[in-house]
Each structure stands twice: as C-alpha cells, then as structure tokens.
Amino acid sequence: MKGVRHYPGFLPMAVGCLVILYAPLVVVMIYSFNGSTSITTWGGFSWRWYADVFTGPEAPRFKAAAWNSLSIALIAATTATAIAVAAAVAMIRGGRFRGKSATFALINLPLMVPEIVVAVACLIFFSTIGLTTGYLTILLAHITFCIPFAYLPIAARLQGIEDTYEQAARDLYATRGQAFRLILLPLMMPGILSGFLLAFIISLDDFIITNFVKGAGMETLPTAIFGSVKQGIKPNIMAISTMMLAVSVFFVTLSYLVNRIGQRTRS
Amino acid sequence: MKRLLTTATAFALLSGAAQAEGTLSVYHWFEYIPQELVDKFTAETGIAVTIDTYDSNESMLAALKAGKLGQYDVSVPADFMVQIMRDEGMLDTFTPEEMTNLGNIAPQWMDVPFDPGRSSSIPYQWGSTSFSVNRDVYTGDISSLGIIFDPPAELQGKINVLDSQNEVLILGSLYLGIPQCSTDREQLKALNDMLLNAKQHWASFGSDTSKDVLVSGDAAAGMIYNGFSAKARAEGANVEYSYPKEGHVVWMDNVVLLKDAPNRENAIKFMNFLLEPENAAAVTNYAAYTSGVAGVEPFLDEAIKTSPENNPPADAAPGVFAQVCDAETQKLYDAIWTNLKK
Amino acid sequence: MAGMTPAPKENGTGYSSLVAPLLLPTWAMIGIFLVLPVLLMAVYSFLTKEFRGGVIWDFTLAAYDQFFLNRGLFGDEPPTLEWTYITIFWRSIWQAAVATLICLIVGFPTAWFIATRPPKARAVWLFLVTIPYWVNLLIRTVSLKFLIRENGPLNESLMSIGLITDPLPLVNTNLAVQLGLFYSYLPFMVLPIYAAVERYNFALSEAAADLYASRWVTLREIVLPVVKPGIVAGCILVFVPSLGAFLAPDLLGGAKTFMIGSLIDEQFRGSQGNWPFGAAAAMILMTLVLIVLMIYARAQAKGEAR
Numbered sequence: 055m056k057g058v059r060h061y062p063g064f065l066p067m068a069v070g071c072l073v074i075l076y077a078p079l080v081v082v083m084i085y086s087f088n089g090s091t092s093i094t095t096w097g098g099f100s101w102r103w104y105a106d107v108f109t110g111p112e113a114p115r116f117k118a119a120a121w122n123s124l125s126i127a128l129i130a131a132t133t134a135t136a137i138a139v140a141a142a143v144a145m146i147r148g149g150r151f152r153g154k155s156a157t158f159a160l161i162n163l164p165l166m167v168p169e170i171v172v173a174v175a176c177l178i179f180f181s182t183i184g185l186t187t188g189y190l191t192i193l194l195a196h197i198t199f200c201i202p203f204a205y206l207p208i209a210a211r212l213q214g215i216e217d218t219y220e221q222a223a224r225d226l227y228a229t230r231g232q233a234f235r236l237i238l239l240p241l242m243m244p245g246i247l248s249g250f251l252l253a254f255i256i257s258l259d260d261f262i263i264t265n266f267v268k269g270a271g272m273e274t275l276p277t278a279i280f281g282s283v284k285q286g287i288k289p290n291i292m293a294i295s296t297m298m299l300a301v302s303v304f305f306v307t308l309s310y311l312v313n314r315i316g317q318r319t320r321s
Numbered sequence: 322m323k324r325l326l327t328t329a330t331a332f333a334l335l336s337g338a339a340q341a342e343g344t345l346s347v348y349h350w351f352e353y354i355p356q357e358l359v360d361k362f363t364a365e366t367g368i369a370v371t372i373d374t375y376d377s378n379e380s381m382l383a384a385l386k387a388g389k390l391g392q393y394d395v396s397v398p399a400d401f402m403v404q405i406m407r408d409e410g411m412l413d414t415f416t417p418e419e420m421t422n423l424g425n426i427a428p429q430w431m432d433v434p435f436d437p438g439r440s441s442s443i444p445y446q447w448g449s450t451s452f453s454v455n456r457d458v459y460t461g462d463i464s465s466l467g468i469i470f471d472p473p474a475e476l477q478g479k480i481n482v483l484d485s486q487n488e489v490l491i492l493g494s495l496y497l498g499i500p501q502c503s504t505d506r507e508q509l510k511a512l513n514d515m516l517l518n519a520k521q522h523w524a525s526f527g528s529d530t531s532k533d534v535l536v537s538g539d540a541a542a543g544m545i546y547n548g549f550s551a552k553a554r555a556e557g558a559n560v561e562y563s564y565p566k567e568g569h570v571v572w573m574d575n576v577v578l579l580k581d582a583p584n585r586e587n588a589i590k591f592m593n594f595l596l597e598p599e600n601a602a603a604v605t606n607y608a609a610y611t612s613g614v615a616g617v618e619p620f621l622d623e624a625i626k627t628s629p630e631n632n633p634p635a636d637a638a639p640g641v642f643a644q645v646c647d648a649e650t651q652k653l654y655d656a657i658w659t660n661l662k663k
Numbered sequence: 664m665a666g667m668t669p670a671p672k673e674n675g676t677g678y679s680s681l682v683a684p685l686l687l688p689t690w691a692m693i694g695i696f697l698v699l700p701v702l703l704m705a706v707y708s709f710l711t712k713e714f715r716g717g718v719i720w721d722f723t724l725a726a727y728d729q730f731f732l733n734r735g736l737f738g739d740e741p742p743t744l745e746w747t748y749i750t751i752f753w754r755s756i757w758q759a760a761v762a763t764l765i766c767l768i769v770g771f772p773t774a775w776f777i778a779t780r781p782p783k784a785r786a787v788w789l790f791l792v793t794i795p796y797w798v799n800l801l802i803r804t805v806s807l808k809f810l811i812r813e814n815g816p817l818n819e820s821l822m823s824i825g826l827i828t829d830p831l832p833l834v835n836t837n838l839a840v841q842l843g844l845f846y847s848y849l850p851f852m853v854l855p856i857y858a859a860v861e862r863y864n865f866a867l868s869e870a871a872a873d874l875y876a877s878r879w880v881t882l883r884e885i886v887l888p889v890v891k892p893g894i895v896a897g898c899i900l901v902f903v904p905s906l907g908a909f910l911a912p913d914l915l916g917g918a919k920t921f922m923i924g925s926l927i928d929e930q931f932r933g934s935q936g937n938w939p940f941g942a943a944a945a946m947i948l949m950t951l952v953l954i955v956l957m958i959y960a961r962a963q964a965k966g967e968a969r
Contacts, residue, residue, distance in 0.1 A: 058868035059779040061878060067772035068788070074769070075795045075849060078806035081816050085809070092557075111356040137688040144685035147678040157686055160693050168907030168952055170924045171704075171945045172697065177931060178707050178942065179700035181388040188392075198696040201689060230677050259799050262909055262924075266931070270346045270392035271371030276801050281374060283805050283914070284351075286533030292809075295802040302797045310790060383936035386717045478832075506737060513736060524835050539813055539834060648714060656736055662929075663747045663921055 188269030211245025444613025571640030843911030859893025
C-alpha cells in the first residue's frame with residue numbers, strides 16, 4: 055500500500071521546502087536579538103532592539119503606524135465581513151436570479167486584477183473625484199479588496215449547512231429574522247470568524263495599494279517598514295518584523311483552531 | 322462585534338481630529354533632519370510634526386502633482402526645483418515681517434536666481450554631488466568621473482548610481498564635456514550611448530540606499546552626496562569622496578512654503594526655527610553638509626568643519642548648479658533617462 | 664476562484680426576495696471602488712500627459728504609441744516597433760515563468776509528500792507550509808535579502824564550511840528576483856496540488872504497478888493527467904501575482920532594470936510622472952492577466968465537461 059505513494063527524493067524535497075520557507079524568517083528572528091549595532095556582526099543576546107522599537111527615536115512613528123494598521127485592519131475586516139455575510143446568504147440561499155454569475159465574478163474581481171493595477175486605478179479615481187488621500191481612502195480600498203477574502207470561507211461554510219434547520223424553524227412560526235439570527239448565524243459563525251481573520255491579515259499585510267492611496271504623514275506598518283528598509287536593513291526593523299510575525303502566527307493559529315472546532319460542531 | 326466597530330470608528334475619528342490643531346506636515350528628503358531637532362521644535366511650540374520622505378526632486382514634484390499639494394506645508398527642493406515649482410505656481414510667498422529670521426541667511430544665499438530676495442524659500446543646506454570609492458577595494462586614481470562612467474575592472478559590477486535623473490545626467494554631461502540643456506543631437510546621442518554603455522557596469526540604482534550599500538559593502542563605489550559620503554565614512558566604511566577634474570554638481574536645498582499649506586502659520590514658525598543658527602548647525606552636524614545660515618560656526622562639530630567632503634582641495638574643478646531647461650529640451654533629457662532605466 | 668456552484672433548489676428559507684438588498688453593499692463597494700476606477704484608468708490611458716504628473720483632458724493615443732512605437736530619441740524618425748517596453752513585459756513574464764517553474768519543481772513533491780502522510784501529520788505539515796504566507800510579504804522579502812546579501816548569513820556559513828571561497832553575488836541579480844518570487848508564492852503552488860493529490864485514487868497507481876509500470880512511468884502517465892487541474896491552478900496562482908510583483912524586483916533586483924510593476928510605479932510615484940503611460944501599461948498588464956485567466960477558465964470548463 056505504501057509502495058505506490060512513496061517516491062524517493064520527495065521527503066528531502068518537502069523538508070527542503072520548509073527550510074527555504076523558514077530560513078529567512080528564522081535568521082531575522084535570531085538577528086533581532088543581536089546586541090550589536092551592526093547587522094553583520096553578532097554582539098551577544100539582547101532585547102535592546104525591542105526596547106528601541108518602543109522607546110527609540112523612531113518609536114512615535116512606528117506607534118502611529120501600528121495604530122493606523124491595526125485600526126484600519128479592524129474596521130476594514132469588520133465591514134468586509136458584514137458585506138460578505140450578506141452576499142453569501144444571497145448567493146447561496148437566494149436561489150436562482152439574474153446576474154448571479156456576474157455577481158460571482160464581481161466578488162472575485164479583486165482577486166483577479168493585479169494589485170498594482172488596483173493601486174493605480176484607485177489613485178486615479180481618488181485624485182479625479184478630488185478625495186484627499188488619507189485614512190479614509192486607505193480604508194475604502196482595503197474594504198473593497200478584503201470582500202472576496204472574507205466571502206470565500208463564509209460561502210464555503212454556508213454551502214455545508216443544510217437549509218432544513220431554518221425550514222424547521224420557519225415551520226414553527228419563527229420570523230425570517232429570527233431564523234437567521236438564532237439558527238443560521240450561529241451555524242455560520244466559524245466561517246464568519248475565519249473570513250474575518252483572513253480579511254484582517256490581508257489588510258494588515260497590504261503594501262502596494264496602501265502606498266499609492268496613503269496621504270501626507272500617513273503610514274501603516276508595511277509602508278513605514280518599507281521606508282526604513284529602503285535605506286538598509288536595521289536591527290530595529292528585524293525586531294518589528296519578529297513581532298509582526300508573532301502576531302500573524304497567532305492569528306493563523308486562532309483561525310486554524312476555530313476551523314477545527316467548526317468542523318467538530320458540524321459533524 | 323458592533324461595539325468593537327463603534328469603538329474603532331471613534332478612535333479613527335479621534336486620530337483624524339488630532340491633526341486639525343497644532344500640527345505641521347513636512348515633505349522632506351530621507352535622513353536629512355535629526356529627530357532631536359524635530360522634538361525640540363515640538364517642545365518649544367507645541368506643534369506636532371509629521372514627516373514623509375522622498376528620494377529625488379522629481380519624485381517629490383510628481384507626488385505633489387498627484388494630489389498631495391494642499392496636504393503638506395513645507396518641502397525641501399533643490400535650487401532648480403524651486404524654480405520649476407515657482408513657475409508651476411506651487412509655492413506660496415511670505416513677507417519679511419512674517420519671516421523674522423530672514424536676516425540670518427548668509428548674504429551670498431539671500432539674492433539667489435531661483436528665488437530673488439527670498440519670498441518663498443529659505444536655505445536649508447548646500448553641498449555637492451559626485452562619487453565615493455571604497456579604498457579597501459580600489460586604491461588607484463579617482464580624480465575622474467570615469468570611475469563611474471568607464472570603471473576600472475576592480476569596480477565593475479560594484480557601482481551604485483543615484484536614482485536621480487538630474488544628477489546622473491549632469492554628471493554624465495560633465496564627463497563628456499557637454500553643456501547642460503543641450504539641443505545638439507550629436508551631443509545628446511553621445512550622452513545616451515555613453516550612459517547605456519556605462520550601465521552594464523552598474524550594480525544598482527538607489528539614492529536613499531547610496532550610503533548603506535557603501536557601508537555594507539554591497540557596492541564598492543557609488544555616486545553620492547558629499548555629506549552622505551561623510552556619514553558613510555563615520556559609519557566605518559573606508560570611502561573617499563572625489564572632487565573629479567571634470568567638475569561636480571553643486572546644489573542648495575531650500576525649505577519652501579507650499580501653496581495651500583494646511584498649517585501656513587506653523588510652517589512659518591518652522592522656517593524661522595530652522596533659520597536660528599543653533600538649529601541650522603544641528604542639521605549640519607547631523608547631515609554633514611554646509612548650512613546657508615550665517616553664524617552657525619560656534620555650534621558646529623569640529624569633524625564637520627574640517628571634513629574632506631566639505632572642504633574641496635584648492636585645485637578642485639568648480640562645481641555647477643543644475644539649469645532649468647525649457648519643456649521641449651527637457652523632453653529629450655527625460656527620454657534619455659527613460660532609455661537608461663528601461 | 665472556485666467554479667460556480669449549482670444553485671440550491673428553491674426553498675422555504677425566504678431569501679429570494681432579499682437578494683437585491685443583500686447584494687447591494689457588495690455591488691456598491693466593488694462597483695464604485697474597483698470597477699469604476701479601472702474604467703477611469705482606461706480613460707486616462709487615452710489622455711495627454713502633463714509635464715511631471717497629472718493629465719490634460721485631450722484624447723490621444725500617445726501613451727500606446729510610446730509603448731509600441733519607437734520614433735527615435737528625438738521623436739521624428741520613422742516609427743519602428745519599440746522593443747523597450749515589450750522587453751520589460753517579456754522580462755517580467757520570463758521571471759514569473761521561471762519562478763512558477765521552480766515553485767512547481769519544489770512544490771509538487773512537497774504537496775505529494777504531504778498528501779500521502781497520515782491525516783494528523785498532514786494537518787501539521789499543511790499548517791507549517793501556510794504559516795509563512797501569512798507573514799507580511801514585505802518582511803519576507805526583506806528577510807530573504809538579509810539572508811542572501813553579499814556578507815550575509817548564507818554566504819558566511821557557506822564560506823565557513825568551505826563550500827565556496829568568495830561570496831556568491833546573489834543580491835541585485837535576476838536570480839535573486841526569481842528566488843524572491845518563488846519564496847513569496849510557494850504556498851500558492853503547494854496547496855492546490857495538495858488538494859488534487861489528496862483526491863487522487865491510489866488504486867490507479869496500484870493497478871499500474873501490477874502491470875509492471877515503474878514508479879516514474881506511473882507518475883507521468885497516470886498521476887499527472889489526473890492531478891493536472893491542481894497543477895494548473897497552482898501555476899496560475901503563482902504566475903499572476905509574480906507578473907505584477909513590485910517588492911521582489913525593487914528590493915532584491917536593485918531597481919536596476921524595470922519590471923512591469925516598477926515601470927508602472929515609476930510613472931506615478933517616481934520621477935517620470937507620466938500618468939497616461941502608466942495607465943496604458945497597467946491596462947496592458949491587466950489584459951494579459953485576464954487572457955491567462957480566461958485560458959484557465961476554458962481549460963477548467965473543458966476538464967469538467969469531460
């Protein structure tokens with residue numbers, strides 16, 4: 055049985071794949087604890103660059119950027135998730151309707167158009183309608199490209215929920231709103247949470263579009279980091295990177311666990 | 322979730338509101354003002370300063386035209402760019418009464434051709450652009466721009482060039498002995514061919530990276546500003562800045578008052594602040610160029626005053642300022658640059 | 664980008680009448696902030712450029728003319744085909760293709776290996792492969808640059824074990840860009856192939872083995888045709904974002920030669936300030952991507968019909 059599944063060389067390839075994926079991250083993580091001011095020489099273990107991020111000369115800039123990043127990601131992911139829940143209910147529970155495949159294509163459009171094109175188009179659009187670039191423009195752009203990321207897990211979850219529960223509720227004289235709130239929404243929750251987390255990370259991660267539509271004095275973490283690394287990789291950037299890495303890993307783990315629980319409740 | 326949303330929105334509004342009073346929005350070159358000086362300004366005036374950076378005069382102009390005009394209060398263009406921005410109507414003017422420290426400007430920088438009598442700009446720093454060579458890698462003669470444009474074997478493939486159209490094209494013209502804003506086809510063709518040929522020996526284009534690549538050893542020679550080269554030396558790179566025999570570029574960066582500045586009064590306060598000799602000297606000590614303000618000497622670090630980068634040898638060829646070409650001629654130079662970077 | 668699912672039968676949950684209001688926010692957001700801007704960008708590509716940024720509302724084909732026709736340095740020679748931008752596009756396509764190929768060579772065995780683990784181990788492997796994708800792309804690119812720089816950890820360790828005597832010049836080369844793209848999008852290759860292999864019926868391989876087919880013949884003749892949709896999906900998912908990538912060429916390639924992404928960026932935020940030309944280049948990029956996706960959709964539809 056194992057014979058046909060086994061191919062010589064595939065195990066080293068898979069291990070090599072993990073090494074390639076993790077080596078740069080691990081190296082940066084290690085060097086973020088480097089006590090030396092030079093990034094090339096090792097000066098012993100130290101927390102100094104983590105302290106530098108919070109108290110160093112660039113601290114106010116990074117704090118403001120982190121605040122912008124987190125608040126934008128939170129608002130954008132929440133809004134996109136709400137929009138995606140409505141869309142998923144219509145697409146999956148709404149039966150056949152005209153323009154369904156067009157709507158499906160529209161939802162997926164942000165995934166298909168290259169990021170740089172979206173960035174350029176947004177810049178042109180905002181500058182033409184005279185909307186000053188800044189917090190609001192970043193937010194609008196983020197909500198838009200987060201919609202498909204929130205939609206996909208929610209729709210996948212909803213597809214797996216049979217409509218018999220709601221029908222039973224309606225048969226027992228529950229209103230449509232009650233059936234949705236008390237039956238469907240709780241069942242959808244794992245999908246909604248993972249859609250939200252996905253959208254949150256995508257927003258937090260975005261550089262290209264943000265860089266085009268940000269206004270004067272506005273930075274998010276990625277643009278602030280980009281501004282710094284353009285002049286060379288500094289140890290404090292490695293400390294920030296390691297912290298962002300930790301945040302990402304935390305959220306992915308969370309989303310993974312939520313999904314597992316979701317699968318358990320379904321079966 | 323709903324409460325989360327309202328809280329987040331409230332915070333977003335708050336952070337927006339904080340920008341309305343007592344702020345200043347500066348569009349500045351990268352690594353050109355010490356944070357301590359910005360903090361000092363904030364401590365003295367209560368004005369919070371946000372700084373965005375750019376890496377070439379041209380990209381600053383492009384960003385302002387792409388809707389950023391009206392978002393920034395001041396920016397710091399070089400001499401020729403002040404003139405371009407003035408011609409495009411992108412600058413506001415101030416009166417001598419507003420700019421109380423106008424008298425601090427060194428006399429030779431007061432009545433400049435790009436802003437006669439100083440009504441829109443004040444001097445920030447002036448310096449030069451040529452190139453530096455890592456002396457651990459190459460010990461030969463570096464008195465010619467040929468180091469960049471026709472490099473010796475040791476330096477080939479290890480050269481960084483500024484990502485700045487103006488400076489690259491002027492240094493190239495100096496190397497070939499061609500005047501600026503030339504309309505002579507043969508000369509422009511020769512410039513174009515020379516640059517294309519030189520490019521095969523270059524490793525990278527980068528202005529904001531030009532110091533780091535020398536310090537890290539990623540490049541062994543590079544086009545660079547004199548003060549930036551001094552900083553590279555201070556950071557441990559064994560680099561020597563050259564005043565080549567063909568000439569070099571001289572520039573003066575100026576703080577300009579932008580049109581539609583959202584905080585015009587604060588901008589004037591900031592400009593007056595920068596005209597105080599002590600503060601101007603702080604910039605010089607940080608950026609290692611030369612100030613355009615009189616009376617800074619007592620505040621300067623000895624190392625800056627005597628640095629070889631700031632004190633060209635007596636027999637050095639004279640530097641040239643960038644000229645502003647007319648639009649038709651500029652198109653040709655733009656074409657050469659696009660051709661080079663493609 | 665999954666295929667459209669068949670609509671469920673009409674039922675009594677009562678959302679049919681609410682379809683329009685439920686979809687309104689989606690239509691509005693994506694319509695106003697994506698479709699409309701892209702249409703506007705198409706219009707801009709036909710406008711006249713203003714000197715260094717901005718446009719004049721005069722319609723012209725100048726941007727496309729500049730893209731496709733060479734009229735000499737002074738603009739008055741008889742037009743010939745302009746290779747500059749075609750070369751840039753071709754270079755980007757080539758880089759993206761090489762990156763996709765490397766991803767495939769590394770990704771297929773990895774995906775196969777993961778799919779043939781017991782379920783518990785499978786979940787762990789999958790988790791490990793996806794985590795890096797969630798780390799900020801910028802941070803990953805910077806980390807890679809730090810690792811492979813001339814006197815960075817990779818060269819130092821290779822030199823200390825005596826494998827090489829001089830540091831490998833990796834940064835600022837095409838190889839670095841390809842490596843960066845490969846590194847950025849590898850999980851996109853592994854996941855769809857994994858999904859395809861997981862569904863593969865290994866009885867087919869066993870039947871082939873019973874008929875004395877070697878492992879590799881089985882792989883080529885039996886397995887590959889069956890898991891092909893997964894491979895194609897993986898290739899598309901790597902190729903499309905690689906094509907418009909901006910960070911890898913900028914940070915790892917030394918910004919010395921343009922790629923599509925940096926060419927477009929330069930027109931808006933760099934020194935060129937040629938909006939119509941940037942819009943035209945973006946239009947051409949988008950058209951290319953849509954063509955690739957259409958070919959994919961066609962192939963997918965054909966595969967399902969079969």
